[in-house]
Amino acid sequence: MLRSRLFSGNARLKACSTSNSSHVTAGQKGEFVALLQYALLVLEKAAIAQAEIDAEAYGKTTAAAVLKYKTKRQIINHSYQTKPDDIVGIMTITVLDAEIFALERANGIVPFSRASAGRLKHWAV
Numbered sequence: 001m002l003r004s005r006l007f008s009g010n011a012r013l014k015a016c017s018t019s020n021s022s023h024v025t026a027g028q029k030g031e032f033v034a035l036l037q038y039a040l041l042v043l044e045k046a047a048i049a050q051a052e053i054d055a056e057a058y059g060k061t062t063a064a065a066v067l068k069y070k071t072k073r074q075i076i077n078h079s080y081q082t083k084p085d086d087i088v089g090i091m092t093i094t095v096l097d098a099e100i101f102a103l104e105r106a107n108g109i110v111p112f113s114r115a116s117a118g119r120l121k122h123w124a125v
Contacts, residue, residue, distance in 0.1 A: 004101040005095070010035055017093045024088035028058045036088060039096050040065045042103065044072075066092070 002008040002017050012032035015022035024036060034056040040046035051058035052058075063086035070076075070084035075091050088096075 001018045002093070005099050006035060006100050006103055007097050013093060016088060017090060017097070020089065024058060024093075026058050026060070026086065029056050031056060033062065033107045036096070037062055037098050040069060043099055044069055044094070051090075057084060069096075099109045 002014055007013045010028065010032050011036060012022070012024075016024055016032075024032065029040065034053070036058075037046075037048050037053055037056075042061075044118075045063060046066065047067050048070070049059065049061040052060075052062050054123070066088055067084060067086040070086075070092060073095060074084070075095055076084055077089075077091060
């Protein structure tokens with residue numbers, strides 16, 4: 001169950017948090033990708049291309065940001081992996097959600113909106 005205001009209202013990310021068939025991967029587009037990008041920018045000041053942000057697209061720089069995030073936190077499913085990948089699955093969304101939820105509680109983060117998508121690079125906690 002997602003607890004953050006940022007993620008909990010998005011059906012696609014809810015599915016990602018409970019179903020292996022709903023992983024978020026390179027090539028996908030939509031608000032769910034924009035929410036992930038937003039979280040990565042907030043938590044890691046990730047270097048995500050503005051074109052990917054504008055298109056709400058999980059491209060090369062979003063994939064690189066996910067990989068960096070997972071590597072830093074050693075998010076690895078040891079049942080079949082030996083190193084992190086660039087896929088957002090159950091483990092990754094759970095950790096992202098917990099970190100965003102903690103920031104929301106501590107700092108009162110303003111929830112994401114499509115209107116703010118173009119300004120993601122300039123948003124700070």
